[in-house]
Amino acid sequence: MSETKAPEQDLPTGFQIMEIDPDFRADPYPRLADLQKRCPVHHDPVLESVVLSSYDDVRSVVNDRGLWRNPARGNPRAVFSRVSDVSGERPQSILFMDDPDHARVRGPLTQAFYKRAAKIKPQVEAIVDEVLDGLASRPSFDVIADYGVPVPILVIAAVLGIEKGRLREFREWSEGIIHVLNALRTPEQEQALLAAGDALTSFFAEAMADRRANPKDDLITDMVQLQAAGAELSDDEISVNLQGLLVGGNLTTTDLIGNGVRAFLTHPDQLAKLRADPKLIAAAIEEVLRWDPPITMTGRVASHAMELGGEAIQPKEALISLLRAANRDPTVFDDPERFDIARKHTPHMAFGGGAHICIGAPLARMEGQVALWKLFERFPNLKLADQELTYRALPGFRGLEKLVVEI
Ligand code: HEM
Numbered sequence: 001m002s003e004t005k006a007p008e009q010d011l012p013t014g015f016q017i018m019e020i021d022p023d024f025r026a027d028p029y030p031r032l033a034d035l036q037k038r039c040p041v042h043h044d045p046v047l048e049s050v051v052l053s054s055y056d057d058v059r060s061v062v063n064d065r066g067l068w069r070n071p072a073r074g075n076p077r078a079v080f081s082r083v084s085d086v087s088g089e090r091p092q093s094i095l096f097m098d099d100p101d102h103a104r105v106r107g108p109l110t111q112a113f114y115k116r117a118a119k120i121k122p123q124v125e126a127i128v129d130e131v132l133d134g135l136a137s138r139p140s141f142d143v144i145a146d147y148g149v150p151v152p153i154l155v156i157a158a159v160l161g162i163e164k165g166r167l168r169e170f171r172e173w174s175e176g177i178i179h180v181l182n183a184l185r186t187p188e189q190e191q192a193l194l195a196a197g198d199a200l201t202s203f204f205a206e207a208m209a210d211r212r213a214n215p216k217d218d219l220i221t222d223m224v225q226l227q228a229a230g231a232e233l234s235d236d237e238i239s240v241n242l243q244g245l246l247v248g249g250n251l252t253t254t255d256l257i258g259n260g261v262r263a264f265l266t267h268p269d270q271l272a273k274l275r276a277d278p279k280l281i282a283a284a285i286e287e288v289l290r291w292d293p294p295i296t297m298t299g300r301v302a303s304h305a306m307e308l309g310g311e312a313i314q315p316k317e318a319l320i321s322l323l324r325a326a327n328r329d330p331t332v333f334d335d336p337e338r339f340d341i342a343r344k345h346t347p348h349m350a351f352g353g354g355a356h357i358c359i360g361a362p363l364a365r366m367e368g369q370v371a372l373w374k375l376f377e378r379f380p381n382l383k384l385a386d387q388e389l390t391y392r393a394l395p396g397f398r399g400l401e402k403l404v405v406e407i
Pocket residue numbers: 062094095096106156244245246248249250252253256293294295297298299350351352353354355356357358359360361363364365
């Protein structure tokens with residue numbers, strides 16, 4: 001006689017819900033739906049963390065300003081407790097800071113960054129046009145390497161005010177610093193990362209000194225001026241957080257473009273709908289962010305004992321919010337597996353929430369809209385080349401290695 005298993009026994013767990021697992025990478029959604037249905041608050045024994053997959057729990061946890069963000073404050077055995085240098089010896093990016101430092105640094109950074117993002121659209125359009133001009137004479141190209149990678153780097157370079165003569169170096173460093181997110185980096189990538197970190201640190205030190213003497217119309221100038229006007233920010237904090245914009249913004253926006261192009265080219269009815277009504281582009285980008293978000297999870301640490309979905313949570317437990325699972329919760333989104341750009345209700349969680357909500361969201365949204373619309377407009381016959389699509393094995397990120405298209 002076969003015994004009935006307790007439902008928790010065969011729950012997807014540990015690396016089965018991480019991009020390291022090739023089957024999960026190829027199609028993560030069935031496992032996530034299973035976990036969400038059977039155990040939306042899961043004490044995962046492998047990750048030593050509480051994994052949250054329902055929309056309501058994810059939303060309430062990421063929006064809870066009383067929880068901590070710095071992984072070093074939680075259980076040291078939790079899988080993400082070692083994701084960054086949290087020794088406290090060097091200044092941190094706001095990504096892993098808690099209050100009061102988080103609010104002190106994020107306040108002026110947001111003030112300056114939002115103003116820049118609000119007026120950069122004409123430059124983004126010019127950058128996108130120029131990159132597309134370079135692709136137009138080719139029969140095919142890789143949307144990731146040839147389009148999704150250069151556009152966000154050139155855009156953030158414009159926001160920061162990088163001079164034309166230094167763009168090539170800046171691009172190389174930006175591609176190097178991204179490996180900080182890659183736990184599986186090769187020794188060569190490790191070298192590239194270290195070299196890029198050093199180069200960017202001296203570059204920003206020089207640039208800050210230069211902007212103090214010769215102010216320009218750029219974000220580096222904004223930050224040193226806010227500091228001079230009394231914002232409590234050290235030079236190192238400015239430098240680390242400007243580098244944080246490269247790390248936080250480049251790969252994510254690359255993947256928004258890649259995931260979006262793939263979604264449309266595999267759903268020609270949705271592409272036809274967009275072509276017929278270009279005003280749908282803003283809604284279309286929100287649907288790409290809901291349906292296949294570039295960042296798949298975010299973390300918090302329980303600062304006190306609490307309860308979630310009837311489960312007791314102990315102080316210091318690590319909480320992993322599966323943003324991508326929340327985005328397909330059937331209690332919030334009708335027919336959540338369907339890619340539908342005409343959805344009326346898309347309160348997705350792709351940018352997280354609360355005190356740490358993505359600072360780059362306005363820029364990423366606008367860039368995604370310009371990049372996708374202009375690509376489809378320029379190449380009316382764009383189609384996928386014959387290829388096997390594979391996703392990067394980078395935990396927490398959803399992005400294609402390559403996406404070859406024919407024009
Ligand atoms: C589609 C593109 C993007 C996605 C999906 C994305 C997603 C996210 C997510 C999920 C978080 C964590 C939020 C939380 O824990 O509640 C975050 C934080 C952050 N993002 Fe983005 N991001 C994108 C683009 C950008 C861009 C373009 C920039 C900058 C230029 C940026 C800079 C940051 C920074 C600095 C943080 C840390 C904010 C804090 O902790 O206070 N991101 N992002």
